[in-house]
Amino acid sequence: MTTPEHYDELVKIRHYIHENPELSGQEFKTTEFLKNYLENLDIQILKTGLKTGLVAQIGSGNPVIALRADIDALPIFENTGLEFASKNAGVMHACGHDLHQTSLLGAAKILKSRESELKGTIKLIFQHAEEGHFGANDVLETGILADVLAIIGYHNMPTLPVGQIGIREKGIMAAVDQFYVTVKGTGSHAAYPHEGADSIVATSAIITGLQQLVARNIDPQHAVVVSVTHVEAGNTWNVLPDDAIFEGTIRTFDKSDRELAKKRFYEVVENVAKAYGVSVKIKWILGPNVTYNDPELSDFIYTETAKWHEDVVIPEPSNAGEDFATYQEKIPGVFAFIGSNSPGSPGLHFSDMTVKDETIPVAVDYYVNNALALLERLGK
Ligand SMILES: [Zn+2]
Ligand SMILES: [Zn+2]
Structure with a gap:
């Protein structure tokens, strides 16, 4: 759970990242920012040779699992009128990847503070170039995920109510x-x-x-x-x-x-x-394959999530695509939707799309609680 101080910190981080969006494959400043934050927490950054994006690690030994967030933005002129709107004209976090990476930083801080209790290793993937559809492939090609037994990710959905978590088995994105x-x-x-x-x-x-x-x-x-x-x-x-x-x-x-x-x-x-x-x-x-949620793992994550969160549903699949699918071809994985605004709000990739900060703590809990539960299960 995020404390009020941690929440305030994460909101500031999200606004900063939102103001400074970078396109697929060009996330140099974003990567530098993430790296500094993680290093200040004494979290190990793994050597991957990736030009942008990074993989960090908390804990040690087996089993090994991965949490993934994407970090890139889109070539769109922002039209939200937000105080923290993009300062990089023509580039916008219109897919909410600012929220994704912020919540994974939040999870990293909590998991690091509980490192001694971890029964295995958690790899944190801050992935570049999701929109370009080549980031996941780049990360896999480094070989850094060879020992990973399960992978978890999510996408925010501005058309679902804030904090609603949607998990369904099999195809969730096209x-x-x-x-x-x-x-x-x-x-x-x-x-x-x-x-x-x-x-x-x-x-x-x-x-x-x-x-x-x-x-x-x-x-x-x-x-x-x-x-x-x-x-x-x-x-x-x-x-x-x-x-x-x-x-x-x-x-x-x-x-x-x-x-x-x-x-x-x-x-x-x-x-x-x-x-x-x-x-x-x-x-x-x-483009990417079907984002295919491993049935057994989905069932487990759904059940675990429902233990600490009231609003868990089986969502309609989305006809959009997602390169998280590329990991799932090699590693059993679960990709969820987390509501980030309200029904009727502008959808992903719109110039007036907005996500609510109140989504952050739910997404942090999604990563943290499911990572702990998964390590426990896979360690048996
Ligand atoms: Zn997108
Ligand atoms: Zn996206």
């Missing part, structure tokens, strides 16, 4: 695929379309065709989203352009849905293009 398609036609005078191959009409047909993928190929009981988010073609009213482009994303919760959606995407895009006499080039970018 797998993310990204596509970028170039449609190559042949331009012509707008009045003589028969002399070219119209990339705009072809692109429209392709995009419409893609919408049948969820409606007619995916099991209606499964959640899948196909969104085309950006289309570009032409630059004036009386010329049909050569090329068009479109890009977007697919979200899935199931490995076979993910494979099927990709397969059908290629078939629809390539064959509709053929029918319209244009050619296509598809660029496919694999």
